[in-house]
Amino acid sequence: MRAAPTPGTTASVRSTTSVRPTAAPRPAAPERRATPGLPDPQPQSQSHPQPQPAGRPQRLAGVATMIGSGLSTQTGAAIGSLAFPVLGPVGVVAVRQYVAAVVLLAVARPRLRSFTWWQWRPVLLLALVFGTMNLSLYSAIDRIGLGLAVTLEFLGPLAIALSASRRRVDICAAVVAAAGVVTLMRPQPSTDYAGMALGLLAAACWASYILLNRTVGQRVPGAQGSAAASGLSALMFLPVGLVLVLRHPPTAEAVGYAVAAGVLASAVPYLADMFTLRRVPAQAFGLFMSVNPVLAAVVGLLGLGQHLGWTEWASIGAIVAANSLSIATRRT
Numbered sequence: 001m002r003a004a005p006t007p008g009t010t011a012s013v014r015s016t017t018s019v020r021p022t023a024a025p026r027p028a029a030p031e032r033r034a035t036p037g038l039p040d041p042q043p044q045s046q047s048h049p050q051p052q053p054a055g056r057p058q059r060l061a062g063v064a065t066m067i068g069s070g071l072s073t074q075t076g077a078a079i080g081s082l083a084f085p086v087l088g089p090v091g092v093v094a095v096r097q098y099v100a101a102v103v104l105l106a107v108a109r110p111r112l113r114s115f116t117w118w119q120w121r122p123v124l125l126l127a128l129v130f131g132t133m134n135l136s137l138y139s140a141i142d143r144i145g146l147g148l149a150v151t152l153e154f155l156g157p158l159a160i161a162l163s164a165s166r167r168r169v170d171i172c173a174a175v176v177a178a179a180g181v182v183t184l185m186r187p188q189p190s191t192d193y194a195g196m197a198l199g200l201l202a203a204a205c206w207a208s209y210i211l212l213n214r215t216v217g218q219r220v221p222g223a224q225g226s227a228a229a230s231g232l233s234a235l236m237f238l239p240v241g242l243v244l245v246l247r248h249p250p251t252a253e254a255v256g257y258a259v260a261a262g263v264l265a266s267a268v269p270y271l272a273d274m275f276t277l278r279r280v281p282a283q284a285f286g287l288f289m290s291v292n293p294v295l296a297a298v299v300g301l302l303g304l305g306q307h308l309g310w311t312e313w314a315s316i317g318a319i320v321a322a323n324s325l326s327i328a329t330r331r332t
Helices: 056-081 084-108 117-144 146-153 156-164 168-184 193-219 224-236 238-247 252-276 283-288 292-304 309-328
Strands: none
Touching: 056 117, 056 146, 056 252, 056 292, 084 117, 084 224, 084 238, 084 252, 117 146, 117 193, 117 224, 146 156, 146 168, 146 193, 146 292, 146 309, 156 168, 156 193, 156 309, 168 309, 193 224, 224 238, 283 292, 292 309
């Protein structure tokens, strides 16, 4: 997940909103990593410099890091789901928010007292989106499985990417993606519409995160805004943690799973993406990120025994192909 959920064609994404006069360095994406297939709306920051020409060893290191980051994200989500019987999706998300906040606050060290109300407004909205995005995603994973939930969530950044373009190839990509979604959500006796709705809510939140992260990046220096939003989101989930501890004391094993989810799905991808973006072009990064729904389906199959039918695999493939086509034909 995270989400990153991001480079010239993905997780930080295309926004058509107006740009404020004062622009600050782009923040490192909080919990969500770069999102594939989307142009980066945020200003370039020191945390994500343009990759310099790299030799073969550096490129190979970048590719290895991308693979590790993607597997870490999906494995973290899978491990977190093992704590659902004890903590539920809400409890797992709460612990994940705590872990993400600790990491981002330690790295960015935001000067909260210097923030103006003009800066706080998008930060507060971003904090709300953080929590809703991860809660809806993990709730969807609990109902429809890791592969389908991540695929539906992926529609958020993909929709922003395609809606901002008028190229014929992007129109074709949108049609392919739409066909995949229709097939994925076709009516049948076993269809969990609540789970599908939660996946689409996660997609809407990821799209909102992308647009809000752009605004925060323009108003707050560096990664301070993202770190502040992550900290606020963790505070919002503090009552959840207190209720769980007092009413339903969690087992050490369940807490361990939730903490592992926070580390693998938030901290590791965040640091890995910083390393990767220094060694590979944004387009290559976006293309690889497009494969995350497939990675999620594979991890769900091997790690959780969540089997998908050929129509589900075809739908996932269509959505991934649509994003890959859009990125691969985009001029850098």
